Amino acid sequence: MLLFTNQPSERLTYIANFLFAEVAGINYSIITEIPDDFGDEIILNYSALPLDSIPQMVPHGLLNECEVREIIPEKPEFIGGLPFFFKTSEKAAFPHDIFSAAFYLLSRYEEYLPHKTDKYQRFDEQTAYAIPDVEFQPFQHKKFEFIPTIDIDSFYAHKGKGFWRTAASFFINLKKGNFEVLAEKVQVLLNLKPDPFQTFDLIEALHTDIENLHFFVSVADFGKFDKNISYKNKRFRDKMAALARNYSVGLHPGFESNFNKKILETELHRLSAITNTAISTSRQHYLKLSFPSTYRNLIELGFKTDFTMGWSSALGFRAGTCNKHLFFDLKENKSTRLAVIPFQVMDVSLFEYLKLNREQANERITQIIAQIANVNGIFVSIWHNETFSEFNNSEKNKVYLHTLKLCRHWIKR
Ligand SMILES: [Zn+2]
Numbered sequence: 001m002l003l004f005t006n007q008p009s010e011r012l013t014y015i016a017n018f019l020f021a022e023v024a025g026i027n028y029s030i031i032t033e034i035p036d037d038f039g040d041e042i043i044l045n046y047s048a049l050p051l052d053s054i055p056q057m058v059p060h061g062l063l064n065e066c067e068v069r070e071i072i073p074e075k076p077e078f079i080g081g082l083p084f085f086f087k088t089s090e091k092a093a094f095p096h097d098i099f100s101a102a103f104y105l106l107s108r109y110e111e112y113l114p115h116k117t118d119k120y121q122r123f124d125e126q127t128a129y130a131i132p133d134v135e136f137q138p139f140q141h142k143k144f145e146f147i148p149t150i151d152i153d154s155f156y157a158h159k160g161k162g163f164w165r166t167a168a169s170f171f172i173n174l175k176k177g178n179f180e181v182l183a184e185k186v187q188v189l190l191n192l193k194p195d196p197f198q199t200f201d202l203i204e205a206l207h208t209d210i211e212n213l214h215f216f217v218s219v220a221d222f223g224k225f226d227k228n229i230s231y232k233n234k235r236f237r238d239k240m241a242a243l244a245r246n247y248s249v250g251l252h253p254g255f256e257s258n259f260n261k262k263i264l265e266t267e268l269h270r271l272s273a274i275t276n277t278a279i280s281t282s283r284q285h286y287l288k289l290s291f292p293s294t295y296r297n298l299i300e301l302g303f304k305t306d307f308t309m310g311w312s313s314a315l316g317f318r319a320g321t322c323n324k325h326l327f328f329d330l331k332e333n334k335s336t337r338l339a340v341i342p343f344q345v346m347d348v349s350l351f352e353y354l355k356l357n358r359e360q361a362n363e364r365i366t367q368i369i370a371q372i373a374n375v376n377g378i379f380v381s382i383w384h385n386e387t388f389s390e391f392n393n394s395e396k397n398k399v400y401l402h403t404l405k406l407c408r409h410w411i412k413r
Contacts, residue, residue: 001041001042001044002028002029002042003016003029004029004041004044004045004047005030005031005047005059007047008032011333012099018106019102021235023383024141024276025142036205044057046047046059046099048197055092055093055094056093057094057098057099058097060086060088060101062086062097063100063103071113072128073085073086073101073104076278077096084096084101085094085101086104102320103328106320111123111289112291112292123290125314142376144378144411145378145379145411146212146379146407147214147381148207148381148383148404149283149381149382149383150213150214151215151216151285151382151383152216152218152252152384152385153218153384153386154197154228154229154385155197155228156195156198157386158189159186159195160235165187169185170182170185184196192205196386197389199385199388199389201386203388206401207404209408210407210408213248214249214250214281215249215250216307217249218254218285219254219270220253220254220257220263221256223255224255226255226256226285231270240275241275243275244276244277247403249271249277250279250280250282250307251267251286253267254285254367256287258288258290258293260338261301264298264301278302279303280303280304280305281304284308287308289309289324295327295329298338304337304338305339305340306338307339310343310382313349314354315344315346315349315368316344316373317342317344317365318342319340319342321342322372322375322377322379324340324341324378326339327339341378341390343381345365347384347396347400350364350399351396358395358398362402365399365403369406370410373379373410381403
């Protein structure tokens with residue numbers, strides 16, 4: 001496949017590489033002159049000049065710019081159920097500039113523009129240029145993949161918090177009249193009952209036939225949004241080291257690390273020392289993601305893959321894709337080596353933000369997984385170790401069992 005352009009650019013190379021090489025698995029070259037004889041090679045004319053008998057897509061112009069400017073696309077037009085925007089020519093074989101549209105979504109262009117933030121200073125998802133997954137067809141060089149991921153924000157519910165945090169928690173629960181919680185706390189602290197957040201054996205048992213189980217671990221200092229026990233706790237350290245021997249373990253950078261790269265570096269060293277491995281994957285706690293600083297900091301500290309790309313208060317496709325892609329730094333106007341693996345479903349989104357019941361959650365998940373399986377993409381879920389507590393009585397866990405069942409079905413297909 002040959003892609004003709006009279007204006008080659010960093011952005012065009014990046015998006016062509018993603019669409020042709022990564023998603024479609026097609027060999028392609030970008031050319032700036034039409035060869036006299038191109039045999040039976042398919043050529044696409046990506047320029048404003050019409051060329052005899054060569055299908056044309058007229059560029060929007062976005063891929064030839066080097067700066068970020070206020071661009072908000074028109075509402076997508078649905079053709080054959082698929083969304084299209086950046087319409088550039090009625091007459092061309094492709095009336096929309098699909099390359100610019102894909103670039104706009106994949107680079108998260110709108111997150112570089114002035115935008116509203118939510119109470120955690122994150123990009124306000126309600127204002128996002130919403131578009132469903134834009135993959136067009138199943139690409140046979142790939143297979144459906146499932147990556148179950150578990151965030152560990154709180155290793156224990158009650159234990160390991162030290163005298164002052166435990167005393168404060170007793171006082172707060174007493175004041176609120178939470179006698180059930182108090183009773184549980186006492187039983188757990190007296191070792192009469194296991195700590196409810198200790199669900200790791202169960203999590204491992206659920207995934208014995210599923211590869212790719214990932215854990216993201218918080219080792220942040222205690223703070224308003226970082227509530228894990230101390231990273232010095234021996235049981236915590238031993239368990240994390242054990243998990244790292246069998247599964248992929250990455251860093252769950254604490255809330256404060258977003259404002260200070262030194263803190264991120266400290267946390268990285270802590271987790272590497274605990275697991276005795278080189279940590280190269282991450283997912284931001286609270287999905288804190290600011291462009292381009294979050295990804296730049298990760299790159300500078302040697303991270304190779306990040307799993308933060310997804311919404312908190314919605315399900316689905318933040319970057320318009322379920323495919324792995326490289327982070328394109330719009331401020332530098334260049335592609336980087338950081339791989340981004342998007343997720344589509346998180347427990348907190350289902351049950352806290354969207355307040356879905358079991359049937360509603362199952363229905364949405366079924367829809368999303370089928371959509372991904374139909375294009376042989378990657379489905380990534382986020383669950384927390386604490387969500388697995390009370391396993392047998394919990395509706396949430398029935399939703400997780402449903403998810404596993406669906407994934408098993410699509411993997412075997
Ligand atoms: Zn978290």
